[in-house]
Amino acid sequence: MHGLDTEKLPRHLAIIMDGNGRWAQERMLKRIIGHQKGVETVRVIVEECSKLGIRYLTLFAFSAENWLRPKTEVKALMALLKKYIKAEVARMTANNIRFNVIGNRDELPPDVNDAVQEAIVRTEGNTGMVLTLALSYGARQEIIRAAARLAADISAGTVDPGAIDERSFSSYLFTATIPDPDFLIRTSGEMRISNFLLWQLAYTELYFSNVNWPEFSRIELLKALRDYQSRERRFGRTSAQLQNRS
Numbered sequence: 001m002h003g004l005d006t007e008k009l010p011r012h013l014a015i016i017m018d019g020n021g022r023w024a025q026e027r028m029l030k031r032i033i034g035h036q037k038g039v040e041t042v043r044v045i046v047e048e049c050s051k052l053g054i055r056y057l058t059l060f061a062f063s064a065e066n067w068l069r070p071k072t073e074v075k076a077l078m079a080l081l082k083k084y085i086k087a088e089v090a091r092m093t094a095n096n097i098r099f100n101v102i103g104n105r106d107e108l109p110p111d112v113n114d115a116v117q118e119a120i121v122r123t124e125g126n127t128g129m130v131l132t133l134a135l136s137y138g139a140r141q142e143i144i145r146a147a148a149r150l151a152a153d154i155s156a157g158t159v160d161p162g163a164i165d166e167r168s169f170s171s172y173l174f175t176a177t178i179p180d181p182d183f184l185i186r187t188s189g190e191m192r193i194s195n196f197l198l199w200q201l202a203y204t205e206l207y208f209s210n211v212n213w214p215e216f217s218r219i220e221l222l223k224a225l226r227d228y229q230s231r232e233r234r235f236g237r238t239s240a241q242l243q244n245r246s
Contacts, residue, residue: 002222004052008229010182012056013049014204016196017042019188019212026212032076037214039084043091048218050095050129052225056178057131060196064104064138078112081135085115089122096128102174103137130178137174139198146172175200183228185221187213205231 017038024034042059049057062081067074085099092099099119108116116135149172153159159168170176180200186192189210193201207224209216 002052004222004225005229006053009052009054009225010205010228011054012058012179012181012183013054014058014060014181014184014197014201015045016060016184016186016190016194017213017216018186018190020214022188023212023214031073032080034212034214035077035080039080041214041216042084043088044218045216045221046097046129046131047091047095048221050097055129056181057129058102058178058181058197059131059133060137060194061133062103062135062137063195064107064136064141065195067107067136078109082109082112082115085112085119089119092119092123092131093126096126097123098126098128098130099123100130100132100178101135102132102142103135104141105136107136132175132178134196137196139193139195142174143199170199173199180204182233183207183225185209185224187211187216203233205233 020034020038021031022034023037024031046057062077101116101120105113105116146169150159150164150169154161175197180202181197181204183205184201185207187209189208191208205228207227209220209224211220
């Protein structure tokens, strides 16, 4: 029906949801209308990914740099975020989705943090897809935080510097409990990573869509996933080596 090989779906899909404000401005609407429309797209994409059997879905919802936006827009975004989380808990439970958040939660307003924590607790027993929202998240900040925590453990004598490797360092990141993304989608035609999961995207397949996020439909998602399935992931090896391993 969807033309996909269910055995070759990305285990972890990450999405940079870009173009809400642009979508609104093109229609001479307030930017917040674009964000509201974007929330509707989130609902569609989350449910579709869950149905497809994608195990992990991570959405870049609010970056550390987004705090620099006009205060009125930030306030409206926080109110929209709180409303979305509280409204979606029942839907996540019905779809067996577990809710997760990465980022500096200390910077979120207390009422938003309360909604986040409630959603995490209420869905922690769900065993289906893990939906992660990146909130007040910046990858450079995450790496600095991880390095500082690692340095403290070395200073305390609980970590041997000679034993540090990629896996042990990864355990200090916000994403310690989830695998690195296999596939990243960014909407709205922008071709950059924007300080998102810099460590984790080392071998991730990248896909850039010209469609603004509010119009990123199920059809666009399936189109992106078909593109992913057409690629050969070599991880530094040659095609011949991969064939010999299979």
